[in-house]
Every structure is written in C-alpha cells, then in structure tokens.
Amino acid sequence: MVLLDVKGLSKSYQANITVLDDIQFQAKAGEFLSVIGPSGAGKSTLLRCLNRLIEADAGVITFDSKDIRELNRKELRKTRTDIGMVFQHYNLVPRLTVIENVLHGRFGYKSTLKGVLGIFTEEEKERAFYLLQKLGIEEHAYKRCDQLSGGQQQRVGICRALVQNPKLILCDEPIASLDPHSSKVIMDYLKLITEEMGITCIVNLHQVDVAQSYSDRVIGLNSGKLVFEGSPIQLTQSFISDVYGMDTKELITG
Ligand code: ADP
Numbered sequence: 001m002v003l004l005d006v007k008g009l010s011k012s013y014q015a016n017i018t019v020l021d022d023i024q025f026q027a028k029a030g031e032f033l034s035v036i037g038p039s040g041a042g043k044s045t046l047l048r049c050l051n052r053l054i055e056a057d058a059g060v061i062t063f064d065s066k067d068i069r070e071l072n073r074k075e076l077r078k079t080r081t082d083i084g085m086v087f088q089h090y091n092l093v094p095r096l097t098v099i100e101n102v103l104h105g106r107f108g109y110k111s112t113l114k115g116v117l118g119i120f121t122e123e124e125k126e127r128a129f130y131l132l133q134k135l136g137i138e139e140h141a142y143k144r145c146d147q148l149s150g151g152q153q154q155r156v157g158i159c160r161a162l163v164q165n166p167k168l169i170l171c172d173e174p175i176a177s178l179d180p181h182s183s184k185v186i187m188d189y190l191k192l193i194t195e196e197m198g199i200t201c202i203v204n205l206h207q208v209d210v211a212q213s214y215s216d217r218v219i220g221l222n223s224g225k226l227v228f229e230g231s232p233i234q235l236t237q238s239f240i241s242d243v244y245g246m247d248t249k250e251l252i253t254g
Contacts, residue, residue: 003029003167003200004050009059011045011224019045021224023059029167030198032191034211037221038244043204046221047170050202051083052076064167081108084161084199086190088173090153094146098137098156101145102128105163124163131159135189151182158189162197169194171203175210187214208240 009023019042027033035043048054050061052068061068066079084105092101103120105128110119120128132138135155137148145153154174161169171190175183191214194201205211211218212232220228220235220243228239 001029002026003031003064004202005060005062006050007060007062009046009049009056009061011042011049011054011056019224020049020056023221023224023226025219025226025229027168027200027202029200030195031200032194032214032216033200033202033219034215034217035202035204035219035221036206036208036211036243039206040223041221041243042224043221044172047172047202047204050170051080051085053085077108081164082167084164084166084169086154086157086161086169086171086174088176090145090150090157092145092153092156092160095144097142098132098145098148099125099128099141101156102132102159102163105160108164128159128163131162132156134193135159149182150178151185154178154182154186155189158186158193162193162199166199168200168202171201173204173206176206183210190214208235208244211235 004027006026007024009020010018011020012018023046035046037043045054049056050068056069063079064082068079071079100118103118103124106120106124129138129141132141135158137152137155140148140152145156148156174190175186178186187210190201190203212235215232218228218230218232218235219226220239222243227242228235
C-alpha cells in the first residue's frame with residue numbers, strides 16, 4: 001500500500017533559484033527510505049515540505065489519502081500527529097527531563113492548556129516508559145536531557161516521535177552530529193523499531209554506505225533534482241557519481 005505519493009514537488013526560496021525541481025516518488029507503508037545527496041541538494045527542504053514545516057510552491061503530496069497541501073490549519077494539526085519528526089540536533093528542551101520531553105510528542109493530541117499544564121493520561125505515560133525501555137534509556141527517564149550524551153538524546157528524540165503513534169517518521173540527518181558508534185546504535189534502533197511497528201521511515205543521510213545498508217529504497221538528490229531512485233543494489237558507482245559529482249571516495253565512512 002502506498003502511504004505517501006509525491007508528484008511534481010517544487011520549491012524556491014528566492015526567485016530563479018530552484019531548490020526542489022519537480023520531485024516525484026512514493027513510499028509504501030512500512031518502507032525504510034533514505035534520501036542522499038550532497039550538502040545543499042535539497043534533502044532537508046524536501047522532508048520539511050512533506051509535513052509543511054516549509055510550504056512547497058507546486059506539486060501534490062498525498063499522505064494516507066489526504067492532499068497535504070490542501071489541508072486547513074486544523075486538519076494539518078491532526079494529520080501531523082501521524083507524522084513524527086527526528087532532527088539532527090534533537091530539538092529537545094534541555095532543562096526538562098527525558099520523560100517530559102518524550103511526552104511532548106503527545107501535544108498534537110491535546111488542547112493547548114492540557115499540553116502546557118503537562119496533563120497526560122496514565123496510558124500515555126505508560127507508553128512513554130515502554131518506548132524508553134525499547135530504546136534502552138528508561139534508567140534516564142528522570143534526568144534532565146542536557147545530562148545525556150548525544151546518542152542518548154537522539155534516542156529521546158526517537159521516543160518523542162514514536163509516542164505520537166505515527167504512520168510516518170521523517171528523520172532529518174539524525175546521525176550527522178554523532179560519532180560512528182552512536183550513529184550505528186541510532187540507525188539500528190530506527191530500523192528495528194519502525195520495522196516492528198510497521199512505520200514508514202524517510203531518513204536524510206550524508207553517508208551512502210549507511211543508506212545502502214539500512215534502506216529498502218534510496219532516493220538521490222542533486223541540486224534539487226531527483227537523479228536516482230531504486231534499491232541499494234541498484235545504486236551503482238555510476239549513480240553515486242550522478243548524485244555527488246565525481247569524487248565520491250570521501251563519502252564512504254567505512
Ligand atoms: P540539504 O538538506 O541537502 O543540505 P537544504 O534543503 O538544507 O539542503 O538546502 C537546499 C538549498 O536551499 C541550499 O542552497 C540552501 O542554502 C537553501 N536554503 C535552505 N533553506 C533556506 C532558507 N530558509 N532560505 C533561503 N535558502 C534556503
């Protein structure tokens with residue numbers, strides 16, 4: 001089943017500079033998709049257009065049978081509860097505890113007042129603890145987030161996305177600020193848990209080898225154009241050169 005269908009997506013921040021040019025792709029339910037490309041290719045803009053953190057200029061984004069670009073504010077807020085997001089710099093509230101940050105993922109389901117007052121049901125709290133346990137950080141539940149390592153903070157970020165019960169998770173360079181070991185831990189968790197829960201995952205990545213080892217399918221962007229779409233096996237050296245230009249050796253992290 002197709003969960004996300006993107007057609008003719010274009011975006012410019014300034015006149016005459018096209019950042020996304022007629023992008024077209026689909027993501028199936030439960031699929032793990034990577035978006036690769038050099039810095040400035042448009043990966044982050046693409047991800048943010050999908051949940052309308054950035055408004056696209058043209059195109060149709062159909063998510064779960066809804067035309068995302070046509071939703072009004074209220075409909076968009078509701079639909080966003082189905083789309084979790086994980087950020088490069090985690091976007092946690094540093095002085096709040098781990099469990100409080102995870103429960104922030106429930107805000108989309110609440111009135112502003114209940115959210116501000118931190119009123120969560122027992123079921124929501126149990127789910128949050130369950131997810132912390134799944135991600136191996138339940139012992140840190142009552143620590144302030146700024147006391148955790150980067151890798152642990154990213155696991156909190158993933159729990160916050162998962163507590164929404166999303167159908168889709170968008171991850172914008174989730175491992176770009178982490179060391180190789182923590183990066184592997186995060187990618188392993190993302191893959192394992194989204195697979196187990198049947199969640200579609202779209203991950204922006206710098207490293208080709210990481211994209212190849214974790215993804216069902218890879219999308220390659222260069223200067224806002226989709227220059228590759230296929231399985232990791234189909235991503236040959238020649239396509240990698242199309243995505244990154246000539247010198248691709250430095251992209252392999254080993
Ligand atoms: P990537 O994630 O692949 O590094 P981005 O989507 O962040 O690429 O950026 C694509 C292009 O759009 C870059 O040239 C960047 O400078 C430009 N860009 C990104 N955000 C903005 C913005 N808010 N205003 C103007 N230009 C932007």
